[in-house]
Amino acid sequence: MTQVTAQMSASLDGFYTGPRDPRNPTDMSSWMQGPEAPGFFRVTRWVVDAMAWRERVGAAGGEASINSEILEETFSSAGAYVMGRRMFDAGEVPWGDEPPFRAPVFVVTHRPRAVLERQGGTSFTFVTEGPERAVELAREAAGSKDVAVAGGGEVLRQVLRAGLLDQLEVHIAPVLLGEGQRLFDPGLGLGAEDGIELVATRVVAGPDVTHVRYTVSGRSRLVLDDRGASGELVGSARPEQ
Amino acid sequence: MTQVTAQMSASLDGFYTGPRDPRNPTDMSSWMQGPEAPGFFRVTRWVVDAMAWRERVGAAGGEASINSEILEETFSSAGAYVMGRRMFDAGEVPWGDEPPFRAPVFVVTHRPRAVLERQGGTSFTFVTEGPERAVELAREAAGSKDVAVAGGGEVLRQVLRAGLLDQLEVHIAPVLLGEGQRLFDPGLGLGAEDGIELVATRVVAGPDVTHVRYTVSGRSRLVLDDRGASGELVGSARPEQ
Numbered sequence: 001m002t003q004v005t006a007q008m009s010a011s012l013d014g015f016y017t018g019p020r021d022p023r024n025p026t027d028m029s030s031w032m033q034g035p036e037a038p039g040f041f042r043v044t045r046w047v048v049d050a051m052a053w054r055e056r057v058g059a060a061g062g063e064a065s066i067n068s069e070i071l072e073e074t075f076s077s078a079g080a081y082v083m084g085r086r087m088f089d090a091g092e093v094p095w096g097d098e099p100p101f102r103a104p105v106f107v108v109t110h111r112p113r114a115v116l117e118r119q120g121g122t123s124f125t126f127v128t129e130g131p132e133r134a135v136e137l138a139r140e141a142a143g144s145k146d147v148a149v150a151g152g153g154e155v156l157r158q159v160l161r162a163g164l165l166d167q168l169e170v171h172i173a174p175v176l177l178g179e180g181q182r183l184f185d186p187g188l189g190l191g192a193e194d195g196i197e198l199v200a201t202r203v204v205a206g207p208d209v210t211h212v213r214y215t216v217s218g219r220s221r222l223v224l225d226d227r228g229a230s231g232e233l234v235g236s237a238r239p240e241q
Numbered sequence: 242m243t244q245v246t247a248q249m250s251a252s253l254d255g256f257y258t259g260p261r262d263p264r265n266p267t268d269m270s271s272w273m274q275g276p277e278a279p280g281f282f283r284v285t286r287w288v289v290d291a292m293a294w295r296e297r298v299g300a301a302g303g304e305a306s307i308n309s310e311i312l313e314e315t316f317s318s319a320g321a322y323v324m325g326r327r328m329f330d331a332g333e334v335p336w337g338d339e340p341p342f343r344a345p346v347f348v349v350t351h352r353p354r355a356v357l358e359r360q361g362g363t364s365f366t367f368v369t370e371g372p373e374r375a376v377e378l379a380r381e382a383a384g385s386k387d388v389a390v391a392g393g394g395e396v397l398r399q400v401l402r403a404g405l406l407d408q409l410e411v412h413i414a415p416v417l418l419g420e421g422q423r424l425f426d427p428g429l430g431l432g433a434e435d436g437i438e439l440v441a442t443r444v445v446a447g448p449d450v451t452h453v454r455y456t457v458s459g460r461s462r463l464v465l466d467d468r469g470a471s472g473e474l475v476g477s478a479r480p481e482q
Contacts, residue, residue, distance in 0.1 A: 011436070012411065012425070012439065012453075012455070013255060013423075013424070013425035013426075013429075014254055014255040014423075014425075018433045019433050032465070035433035035434075036433075037465055038433060038434050038463035038464070038465065039433065039436075039463065041463065041464070041465050041466055042436060042463045042464075045466065048466060048468055057468070059468075094468075160417070170253065172453070174438065174439040174440060174441050174455060175436040175437065175438055175439060176401070176425055176429060176431070176436060176437040176439070177431060177436050177463075178425065178426075178427055178429035178430065178431030178432075178435075178436070178437075179427050179431065179432075179433065180433070182254075182255075183254070184253070184254035184255075184417055184419065185254075185419075186419055186420050188254075188417060188419035189419065190417070190418060190419030190420065191419075191420075192259045192260050192276035192277075192279060192280065192420065192421070193276075193279050194419075195252070195280075195283060195416040195417060195418050195419070196416065196417040196419075197415065197416055198253065198415035198416060198417070199415055200415050200446060200451055203444060203445075203446035203451050204444075205441060205444035210441055210444050210453055212253075212413070212451055214253070214415060222279035222280065222282065222283045222418075223279070223282070223283075224273070224278055224279065224282050225282055225286065225289060227282075227289055227298075227300075227335075
């Protein structure tokens with residue numbers, strides 16, 4: 001059954017890329033020279049070091065590690081992708097004629113544009129009716145495979161907030177960046193008394209990255225507990241002295 | 242040899258407690274009724290469920306799980322603690338006559354106060370000369386054991402920023418809170434081109450929490466890589482077709 005999944009690399013302090021350039025917030029052509037790139041390169045370094053990614057982009061080398069296996073699994077389970085407009089803009093030129101997705105990609109944007117067909121199975125369809133519609137179209141395109149939310153953070157939060165995400169895997173890079181753009185922020189639309197509950201289903205200590213996969217249980221009310229006090233009143237599994 | 246360590250519980254999105262009450266930012270007596278408590282209770286729930294913590298606070302029951310073993314290890318390795326003033330203010334009354342630390346605690350504060358002696362080995366010494374002095378005093382008190390930074394986030398960031406932290410363990414609770422107080426924020430004093438590098442030394446998938454322990458390598462410049470392009474130029478460990 002098709003699941004809507006997301007696999008995102010982030011620093012331990014939750015940044016998936018460096019801060020936006022305040023002098024140049026929208027033009028992505030100078031992105032590589034701006035303040036976003038150093039943080040983005042750091043948190044995704046494990047990807048570039050992995051053999052599965054290098055094969056996808058036609059580069060040689062790379063490590064045949066558990067990291068590479070996890071990437072390969074991620075690629076092979078995705079039948080279609082949902083992507084934010086800024087991520088597309090940043091990637092359009094560097095990904096070249098044969099982008100690494102090899103599947104239909106649905107880009108959430110306000111700007112209509114004709115479908116872009118690329119080599120190797122990748123196409124980019126521009127969806128102006130919002131992230132929920134993009135997920136819907138991606139589901140239709142994915143067949144029995146999964147829909148993967150490719151990023152960035154804004155589209156991930158929109159999909160989470162809409163209750164559409166089934167599985168979330170965070171690849172935690174061992175670094176603190178201090179500032180940048182966060183995977184999760186108040187854009188989730190949660191108040192002080194609500195959370196989105198998760199269940200960790202797989203934890204893998206890879207070289208230079210920790211992979212934690214969660215099932216998304218959904219939005220739920222946070223509760224205060226009695227910090228163990230009731231254990232004294234209602235008895236215990238442990239003998240009292 | 243004494244290490245300076247920190248063990249902090251946080252949500253997957255990096256919050257260790259809910260948002261501060263804007264109407265009441267300093268008085269901690271109504272903390273339990275304010276917006277901080279629901280998030281704090283959620284991220285520390287695994288602690289309250291663990292047998293080792295319940296023993297420390299005199300409550301019965303609890304789970305004899307890997308979580309409990311990790312807590313017990315944390316308690317037994319700490320010879321002294323460094324703590325922020327807000328955490329002390331929030332805990333002073335609830336911790337009662339026999340706080341769970343059972344070791345000297347050095348509270349970083351601007352308000353001088355006489356040493357508080359409590360039962361069971363806990364004392365609170367109020368240090369007005371800053372976090373570095375508090376770490377120094379805690380080192381002297383810890384003997385051959387470790388100095389543990391107990392929290393909250395502000396004192397943790399000050400100790401990290403001063404380059405004094407050797408080991409950081411984050412207990413990641415499977416929840417997204419969306420808002421609250423973050424363990425890590427721009428208070429780390431890092432620009433877009435610098436990070437604090439870590440090395441993961443232990444990853445444990447416990448019930449309802451993921452424990453990731455890091456050695457702090459220190460501040461380092463972030464670098465751009467060539468995203469694998471050089472692999473094509475300089476050869477490869479993998480045979481080319």
